[in-house]
Amino acid sequence: MTDETALTGSRQQLFDALLQLGFSQYEAKCYVGLIGSDGLTGYGVAKATGVPQPKVYETLRRLVRRGVAQQIADDPAVFAATAPDQVLEDLEREFRRSHESAAQAAKTIHHDDHTSPAVQVRGFRTGDRVMAAARSLIEGAERRVYLSTSPAELDALIPSLRAAVDRGVDVILLDFGAAGRQEHGMRIFRHASTDRAIYRHHQARHLALVVDSLEAVTAVAVDGETWEGVQSGNTAIIAAVKGMIRHDIDLQQVYADFGPTLVEAYGPGLQALETYRAPVMEAVEPETAEPAAPVRVRRRAGGRPA
Structure with a gap:
């Protein structure tokens, strides 16, 4: 032209x-x-x-x-x-017909195809995208949020979590902070079992989130900076992430009740439990300071959260 x-x-x-x-x-x-x-x-x-x-x-x-x-x-x-108005009206009508035909064909294929659908997984490679996905899911939560994450990420998500509590959402947190966090309406379990112990992998940051048992996000920055993670509505992935969080909460409740006995048996930070991993990840010798008294984890009557 x-x-x-x-x-x-x-x-x-x-x-x-x-x-x-x-x-x-x-x-x-x-x-x-x-x-x-x-x-x-x-x-x-x-x-x-x-x-x-x-x-x-x-x-x-x-x-x-x-x-x-x-x-x-x-x-x-x-x-x-x-006339352009007539052309655009005809195009819109043609588009609607094509859309309806495609939708009906897709529905028929879905019902006729007995194979399992592909697992839908969305990948992340930056901390900003991980946090944006987590924040979006929390802001859309209707029933329950499970969250295990490192302190900086928890601080960033607290406003969205407070808003979820105000909507009546049950918020269950695993807190890795040095001091016990208190938040109105949230059930918070402090990860106290690693007190007074230093691991090489403590520089890592992580986030594990399940919302309404419908969506999960799991992500980690092993070096503290470079994030990798996924988001999925796949049932198996959701069950794995939720099971990991709940298992960790269970361990912290056991540690709250039997901390001194467990430290005597397995050392500060329960590091002796990791001996089976020694070929691929060896813990640094723990600090020599006396172990802290176990922190009593708050829990509701009836035991473990559902």
Whole structure:
């Protein structure tokens, strides 16, 4: 297209929209070129739009067949644009028919296909995306939130968690902070079993979240900076993440009741439990300070949260 035939303003906008609606470039150029004229010959359309003259009549005939243009004279052939309002109304009606047909076909295929659907998993590679996904799920929670995460991430999510509590959502947290956190309406279990012990992997940050047993997010930054994680509504993934959080909560409740005995048996931070992992991850020697008194974990009557 030359400078004389270049589209500008509303004509360019209409041209771009027609491409999105399934017009070819030549069809869109010819139709936009016809708008506002009393009628143009093929030569006139080619001159106004930059469509090559050998292609212009073929393109105009397609537009006539689609009802987008009309031939208003025969010798020479003269073409005019169908009113844009009518064209767009016809396109909308055609789109609705196609959409309904596709939806019905997809529904039929879904019912006829006995194979299991593919697992839907969304991956994350930045902390911002992990936090955005977690925040979005919490803000949409209706019944229950399970969350285990490192202190900085918990601090960032507290406003969304408080809003969830205000909506009547049951919020269950596993808190890795140094001091016991208190939040109105939340059931908080402090991860006290690693007090007074240093592990190489303590630089890691993590987030594990389950909302309404419908969606889960699990993510980790092993080096404290580089995040990797996934979000999924798959039942098996949800069960695994929720089971991990609940198991950790159970351990902290046992530690609250039997901390001194467990420390005597397994050492500060219960590090002796990790001996089976020694070939791939060895704990640094624990600090020599006396172990802290176990922190009593608050829990409701009836025991473990559902």
